[in-house]
Amino acid sequence: MTTTESRTAPAPDRILSASTGMDAVTLRVGDLELMSSFYAGALALEPIEERSRGTEVHRVLGRGGIPMVRLIGTPGLPAVDPRQAGLFHTAFLFDDAPALAATVLRTAQDSRASFTGSSDHLVSEAFYFTDPEGNGIELYTDRDRSQWQYDRGTLQMSTLYLDPNAYLQRHLDEQVLAGISKAAGRVGHVHLQVGDIPTARAFYVDALGFETTVDTYPGALFAAAGGYHHHVAMNTWNSAGAGPRAASLGLGDVAITVPGRDDLDALAARLNHHRLQFADDGRSISLDDPWGTHVTVALPGSDVEEVLAR
Numbered sequence: 613m614t615t616t617e618s619r620t621a622p623a624p625d626r627i628l629s630a631s632t633g634m635d636a637v638t639l640r641v642g643d644l645e646l647m648s649s650f651y652a653g654a655l656a657l658e659p660i661e662e663r664s665r666g667t668e669v670h671r672v673l674g675r676g677g678i679p680m681v682r683l684i685g686t687p688g689l690p691a692v693d694p695r696q697a698g699l700f701h702t703a704f705l706f707d708d709a710p711a712l713a714a715t716v717l718r719t720a721q722d723s724r725a726s727f728t729g730s731s732d733h734l735v736s737e738a739f740y741f742t743d744p745e746g747n748g749i750e751l752y753t754d755r756d757r758s759q760w761q762y763d764r765g766t767l768q769m770s771t772l773y774l775d776p777n778a779y780l781q782r783h784l785d786e787q788v789l790a791g792i793s794k795a796a797g798r799v800g801h802v803h804l805q806v807g808d809i810p811t812a813r814a815f816y817v818d819a820l821g822f823e824t825t826v827d828t829y830p831g832a833l834f835a836a837a838g839g840y841h842h843h844v845a846m847n848t849w850n851s852a853g854a855g856p857r858a859a860s861l862g863l864g865d866v867a868i869t870v871p872g873r874d875d876l877d878a879l880a881a882r883l884n885h886h887r888l889q890f891a892d893d894g895r896s897i898s899l900d901d902p903w904g905t906h907v908t909v910a911l912p913g914s915d916v917e918e919v920l921a922r
Contacts, residue, residue: 626878628821628870630838634799635867635910636672636679637702641745642861644669644685646724650744651681654722655704655715655751656793675797680704684864692746692862697805697854697903699863700847701740701748705800712737712753713783714792716776719751730779732772735760735841739776745861752800760841767825767841769834801836801843802866804905805851809833811902812846819886820868820909821879843868857904865906872911879909 641647648671651657657673657680664670674680681702692698706712716739719725726742738752761768788795806812813833816822822835825842831849834842844866848854870876876897883890883899890899896910 626821626882627823628837628879629875631871632837632843632875633869633912634801634843635869635908636674636682637699637799637802637867638682638684638864638906639699639702639745639747640684640686640689640861640864642685642687642689642691643745644671644683644687646744647683648673650722650724651683654719654725654741655680655749655797656718656795657681657797658793675793675795678796678798680797680799682864686861690858690860692860693858694746694850695854696860697807697851697857698860698905699747700803700805700845700850701750702799703738703750703752703801703803704797706751706753707796709737709753709779709783710785710788711792711795711797712739712751713780714785714789714795715751715797717780717784717789718792719749720776725749727776730774730776732770732774733841734768734770734772737774737779739774739779747862748803750803754800754841757839766828769826769841799867801845803845803847804863804866804901805854806846806848806901807851807854807903808848809846814886815888815901816844816846819882819888820907821882854903856902863905865908868907868909869912870909876909876911 651673660672660674660679662671669685671683672679719741720727724744728740728742730739736752736754738750741749743749817824817835822837825836826834832847834845836843879897890897896908898908900906
């Protein structure tokens with residue numbers, strides 16, 4: 613792997629491909645067995661692969677062989693500081709309401725999870741929890757895009773009350789609940805805490821190539837590729853003015869996938885144009901955001917070995 617600023621290209625004007633998606637989020641955890649047990653029990657994620665790297669143990673969990681979270685056991689680090697830049701929540705996306713309802717019920721019944729709310733966002737329906745080490749979790753399903761509303765070309769999102777009990781009564785299916793580990797899931801988006809929105813926009817929109825979708829929430833910015841409501845969100849609600857992150861438990865890597873090498877080349881051109889340092893190993897480009905959050909943009913089809921190597 614080499615670090616580069618040397619590729620030459622004209623000032624790029626490309627945005628990320630419409631086929632851009634999100635990959636497994638990496639969390640540094642203090643108690644690997646507790647956190648593995650939590651994600652397996654509450655979210656019905658199954659262990660896929662494990663590797664030791666020096667003194668660290670890396671464990672990947674997911675559904676149907678699809679990696680959804682990588683846990684790195686690093687017990688010597690300080691606990692998550694809710695005021696610093698980093699993770700607001702990882703958002704796990706499910707295909708339909710019964711799969712979401714079954715996962716929400718399992719998580720709510722796990723005494724190690726803290727329920728923090730539920731919302732109808734017009735484009736999606738979501739339930740929020742905190743894991744045992746303070747990492748935010750969103751469990752959600754999307755409404756069909758044909759139901760999304762726009763006002764003068766701007767996507768309409770909101771935060772409306774969603775009754776969790778009524779949702780479960782309406783959508784819970786005992787057959788789906790019994791086979792929940794077989795119901796597909798994936799990382800739909802990642803919501804970050806940042807120090808300020810203009811700097812976040814310059815990095816995630818101008819340099820990485822996401823497009824702004826919603827910028828009307830005070831202290832927040834939502835951005836996506838391909839017209840999705842958001843692949844990344846950034847807010848300053850707890851972290852306004854935060855500087856670079858100190859080494860701690862919590863978010864270790866935000867993983868994004870793009871369709872082909874030409875997409876990585878376009879990204880490299882944008883990063884060079886913005887004078888940002890990055891590493892390129894041929895299948896992925898990695899760099900840190902302005903607060904030290906590691907971001908990896910990789911080709912699709914990454915196997916577990918590649919996830920573990922990040």
